[in-house]
Amino acid sequence: DVKVTQSSRYLVKRTGEKVFLECVQDMDHENMFWYRQDPGLGLRLIYFSYDVKMKEKGDIPEGYSVSREKKERFSLILESASTNQTSMYLCASTSQWQPQHFGDGTRLSIL
């Protein structure tokens, strides 16, 4: 069974802090994704990576960056956290033609 693990279920940070969200998958998937989910707005894609060191902006990349130094790990970075980045963050991975598999999510609060 595919396992996508997000490092934290809940996280509280302060405005202006640099925040790292980590995601690890164990199925050698080449594609990994970061989404945020907000009530009424649904899932929105932040960034996408199709290979090590390769990344592509999603629909809402502003205020975020990503890092993929190893195939199994995809990190989302909030360079200077702001209150409007309070949200549920979801990581997913997939291989060609396969279903996307999601982690349990990180509920991030920025105070």
Place this chain on the structure above:
Amino acid sequence: KQEVTQIPAALSVPEGENLVLNCSFTDSAIYNLQWFRQDPGKGLTSLLLIQSSQREQTSGRLNASLDKSSGRSTLYIAASQPGDSATYLCAVRSIGANSKLTFGKGITLSVRP
């Protein structure tokens, strides 16, 4: 630009009913369509994946159909149970979109005992 719509946003049914959840999409040029389940505060769990060449997929009490030409998919849940209460999302992978998915906003299902 692909758009995915799920109506209604919420549904409440008594236990034991067979029910159909609808999903529509605007661009029929898709590789596949995926149905997910999300429990409150959790991530998404993949239920069924239908490739564009397929008409339906079945898993237990769940059956998903795809009519690509009309831009519609349905998720049929047989003999619903309170444990089926969750939000159900559909997502399409469009041709030319790499592996990215376009999601609907989901249908929140409540099955009453």
